[in-house]
Amino acid sequence: MNNELSNPDIPVPSELQSAVTITSLDKIYNWGRRSSIWPMVFGLACCAIEMICTAASRFDIARFGMEVFRATPRQADLMIVSGTVTKKMVPQIVRLFNQMPEPKYVMAMGACASGGGPFKEGYNVVSGIDKFVPVDVYVPGCPPTPQALLHGLIKLQEKIDGQSLKSVRWYGQETSEAVPVPVLGPDLFDPRQHALLAQQAGQVQENTESVEK
Amino acid sequence: MSDKDSLDNMPVNEVASDSLVARFDGEVRSDTREGYEGYIVDANMLPEVASVLRDDLGYDYLSSVTGVDYIDDNHIEVVYHADQTTGGKGINLKVQLDRENPIVPTLVPIYPGADFQEREVFDMYGVKFDGHPNLRRILMWDGFHGYPLRKDWKEAYYEEDIKPFDSRWPGGGVKRSEADNPYGKNVNYPPGFDINNWTPETDDSLYESLEKTNSNGKSLHTDSIVVNIGPQHPSTHGVFRMVVALDGETITDLQPVMGYLHRNHEKIGERNTFLQNMPYTDRLDYLCSMSNNLGYALAVEQLMGADVPERAQYIRVLMAELTRISNHMWAIGFLLNDLGAFQTPALYAIRARELILDVFEATAGSRMMCNYMRFGGLARDFPDTLRGEDTVKFITDLVDNTLPKAIDELDHFLTANEIVRSRCIGVGVLPPDKAIAYSTGGPLLRASGVSYDLRTADPYSIYDRFDFNICTRSNGDVYDRYLVRVDEMRESTRICQQVMRDIPAEGEIFSGKPQYSVKVPAGESYGRVENPKGELGYYVVSTGKANPYRYHVRAPSFVNLTVLGELCKGHKVADAVVILGSIDIVLGEVDR
Ligand code: SF4
Numbered sequence: 001m002n003n004e005l006s007n008p009d010i011p012v013p014s015e016l017q018s019a020v021t022i023t024s025l026d027k028i029y030n031w032g033r034r035s036s037i038w039p040m041v042f043g044l045a046c047c048a049i050e051m052i053c054t055a056a057s058r059f060d061i062a063r064f065g066m067e068v069f070r071a072t073p074r075q076a077d078l079m080i081v082s083g084t085v086t087k088k089m090v091p092q093i094v095r096l097f098n099q100m101p102e103p104k105y106v107m108a109m110g111a112c113a114s115g116g117g118p119f120k121e122g123y124n125v126v127s128g129i130d131k132f133v134p135v136d137v138y139v140p141g142c143p144p145t146p147q148a149l150l151h152g153l154i155k156l157q158e159k160i161d162g163q164s165l166k167s168v169r170w171y172g173q174e175t176s177e178a179v180p181v182p183v184l185g186p187d188l189f190d191p192r193q194h195a196l197l198a199q200q201a202g203q204v205q206e207n208t209e210s211v212e213k
Numbered sequence: 214m215s216d217k218d219s220l221d222n223m224p225v226n227e228v229a230s231d232s233l234v235a236r237f238d239g240e241v242r243s244d245t246r247e248g249y250e251g252y253i254v255d256a257n258m259l260p261e262v263a264s265v266l267r268d269d270l271g272y273d274y275l276s277s278v279t280g281v282d283y284i285d286d287n288h289i290e291v292v293y294h295a296d297q298t299t300g301g302k303g304i305n306l307k308v309q310l311d312r313e314n315p316i317v318p319t320l321v322p323i324y325p326g327a328d329f330q331e332r333e334v335f336d337m338y339g340v341k342f343d344g345h346p347n348l349r350r351i352l353m354w355d356g357f358h359g360y361p362l363r364k365d366w367k368e369a370y371y372e373e374d375i376k377p378f379d380s381r382w383p384g385g386g387v388k389r390s391e392a393d394n395p396y397g398k399n400v401n402y403p404p405g406f407d408i409n410n411w412t413p414e415t416d417d418s419l420y421e422s423l424e425k426t427n428s429n430g431k432s433l434h435t436d437s438i439v440v441n442i443g444p445q446h447p448s449t450h451g452v453f454r455m456v457v458a459l460d461g462e463t464i465t466d467l468q469p470v471m472g473y474l475h476r477n478h479e480k481i482g483e484r485n486t487f488l489q490n491m492p493y494t495d496r497l498d499y500l501c502s503m504s505n506n507l508g509y510a511l512a513v514e515q516l517m518g519a520d521v522p523e524r525a526q527y528i529r530v531l532m533a534e535l536t537r538i539s540n541h542m543w544a545i546g547f548l549l550n551d552l553g554a555f556q557t558p559a560l561y562a563i564r565a566r567e568l569i570l571d572v573f574e575a576t577a578g579s580r581m582m583c584n585y586m587r588f589g590g591l592a593r594d595f596p597d598t599l600r601g602e603d604t605v606k607f608i609t610d611l612v613d614n615t616l617p618k619a620i621d622e623l624d625h626f627l628t629a630n631e632i633v634r635s636r637c638i639g640v641g642v643l644p645p646d647k648a649i650a651y652s653t654g655g656p657l658l659r660a661s662g663v664s665y666d667l668r669t670a671d672p673y674s675i676y677d678r679f680d681f682n683i684c685t686r687s688n689g690d691v692y693d694r695y696l697v698r699v700d701e702m703r704e705s706t707r708i709c710q711q712v713m714r715d716i717p718a719e720g721e722i723f724s725g726k727p728q729y730s731v732k733v734p735a736g737e738s739y740g741r742v743e744n745p746k747g748e749l750g751y752y753v754v755s756t757g758k759a760n761p762y763r764y765h766v767r768a769p770s771f772v773n774l775t776v777l778g779e780l781c782k783g784h785k786v787a788d789a790v791v792i793l794g795s796i797d798i799v800l801g802e803v804d805r
Contacts, residue, residue, distance in 0.1 A: 041447045045474055045801055046499035057564040071447045088354055089452055089473040092445055122477030123361050123368035127391055127399050143581055183413050186358035187400045197408045
């Protein structure tokens with residue numbers, strides 16, 4: 001049986017070793033999850049092309065059990081944010097993230113998704129998706145090569161290996177909160193910053209009033 | 214011979230120039246500014262001049278519409294580039310408008326291809342196109358504050374007008390722009406914006422503007438519904454959205470909505486130095502970075518008058534044609550995806566494309582973002598070996614054997630396929646006159662029987678030395694677009710074979726000495742190439758400074774989308790997906 005799974009402290013009689021393995025619940029649970037991560041079909045920009053190449057002939061993501069790309073967030077475990085996150089697009093990304101069932105993971109692929117990348121200064125560009133949703137793995141590069149993306153996926157597998165049923169948030173008591181969806185106004189507006197925005201506007205008002213006086 | 218010489222020697226269309234100025238005495242003037250050419254037209258005369266240009270002088274193809282903000286002269290200029298589909302050099306018209314209240318008559322009735330481009334100028338500069346059928350923002354969302362490409366509009370992370378910013382180099386070090394922003398994000402609100410008394414814009418007016426059927430009088434009652442496809446949808450080739458009005462399953466109207474990948478290429482490009490823009494061009498049509506580089510290099514070389522050495526010219530053509538093959542491979546593979554042949558043909562296509570990427574990676578250093586061309590040559594020569602083989606041998610083998618075989622293989626499996634034929638033949642038909650009127654380009658135009666390809670219509674680089682055909686088909690449907698792509702791949706391998714036969718074995722690949730910041734004389738230039746998707750043009754205005762004053766990209770995918778709604782009307786929803794696939798768009802270029 002699978003050596004990764006068996007617990008070396010508990011001996012199994014040699015005649016049974018090909019049929020029986022003794023393991024912990026955490027281990028087999030994580031083993032199942034890490035070997036069948038379903039990413040969402042979700043391409044944003046140039047990085048998405050390398051993501052497709054990773055899934056295609058030469059690099060073959062199926063070796064990791066991840067070839068099942070799903071077009072709906074409801075069936076996906078992993079959102080690979082593959083490209084520049086723009087203000088116009090970010091409400092949709094957050095909504096997609098909210099629609100994914102737990103356990104869910106987010107990977108920021110490339111410079112843009114990680115921190116804005118070459119277009120960071122642009123007026124329609126968000127400085128990294130982690131300004132809105134929590135990110136598990138960052139993959140550097142512009143675009144990351146398929147090898148780099150695979151490395152990122154292996155890192156994600158390692159992260160999953162380290163999780164325990166006892167402490168994971170999706171079996172805990174608390175309900176997980178949806179991330180508030182940003183709104184497009186005169187500029188992008190994050191509902192979590194409502195108070196700050198109101199206060200800033202107030203300050204501007206005071207300043208102009210005092211100038212007028 | 215340099216590119217500049219070859220352009221100067223082209224017969225300038227004297228007839229056009231004389232008759233335009235003579236016919237519209239006082240209303241049309243030659244543009245006499247240093248480094249500029251073309252004509253300045255009075256705004257109210259524009260439609261009349263454009264009709265004459267189209268009907269009497271044969272400039273039937275409006276390739277580009279854009280704006281420039283000359284803030285010091287207090288006017289905004291709208292620049293039109295027109296061409297003859299019979300070939301030759303283009304012509305440009307300019308209209309100068311007051312910055313406070315820029316209004317100009319629309320050209321949509323004369324050149325329907327101006328539609329989206331005028332909307333873009335409205336979005337970016339606030340120019341009102343009087344009579345435009347649907348003048349709303351196109352790249353940014355309705356309700357966004359300000360007109361971003363105006364010179365006095367500053368983005369949230371604004372630091373200085375010209376790079377490199379002092380805070381980074383040479384004076385500074387690492388800095389995070391978020392740290393200086395009160396919200397810790399890339400946002401900035403107009404003064405006095407009160408969040409508590411504000412309601413967001415909705416899409417209602419967009420939905421209402423769609424043409425719907427009413428079922429009165431029909432024997433079977435059908436509902437009219439509006440469906441959003443995208444921006445997150447596996448068949449939209451990226452973050453693209455189509456708003457579709459349906460009668461049953463038949464499309465009555467379709468509006469493309471874009472801007473979800475608008476990365477402010479042009480605003481950033483005006484802050485960058487000339488050379489810094491080169492890697493950004495890679496990210497326009499990110500499947501074709503090599504030919505994007507070429508177009509931009511040509512535009513700046515025109516201004517600089519730089520020479521390109523022989524060997525570099527050949528390598529440029531080789532790279533541009535390999536790019537065409539890899540692009541068409543991709544386009545065909547994913548067209549089949551859209552048809553429902555999920556993934557298998559795409560896997561074959563990607564396998565062939567990977568070999569081309571090997572060449573790019575070994576020469577330029579990156580699979581996709583090549584950043585390979587320079588003003589006056591190339592960044593580096595071929596490496597000695599490629600995947601353990603002699604480079605020349607590898608490339609020769611690739612273009613002589615491997616690629617032709619891969620193309621034959623696709624052809625063999627797909628062209629006669631019953632399902633491909635029944636889903637593609639007669640779908641999304643674009644008649645030739647409409648194809649020209651809508652300014653479409655590339656395989657989309659040539660599949661409609663219009664033999665217009667810049668490689669022969671207005672030759673650049675050294676394309677005049679090679680023997681190749683311009684591929685056309687006559688039906689203008691999805692199937693013909695597919696066939697044109699297959700034919701073009703074959704022609705491209707022929708060009709590559711000739712390059713490998715004729716290329717000088719040794720020689721310079723760069724003229725002059727490499728430098729960080731190049732000297733570009735003041736003036737304007739419009740450099741263009743026949744990209745795999747159509748005419749890719751760069752309109753560059755220099756004032757003699759280190760950065761371009763204006764840097765505009767005429768993106769083929771963006772302009773080709775203008776006709777999408779027309780093509781889809783009357784078809785089923787599933788066909789819209791295929792028609793979109795047959796236009797072959799890349800969102801990096803559509804939204805820029
Ligand atoms: S990181 Fe680079 S390759 Fe990836 S989306 Fe951004 S610009 Fe494109």
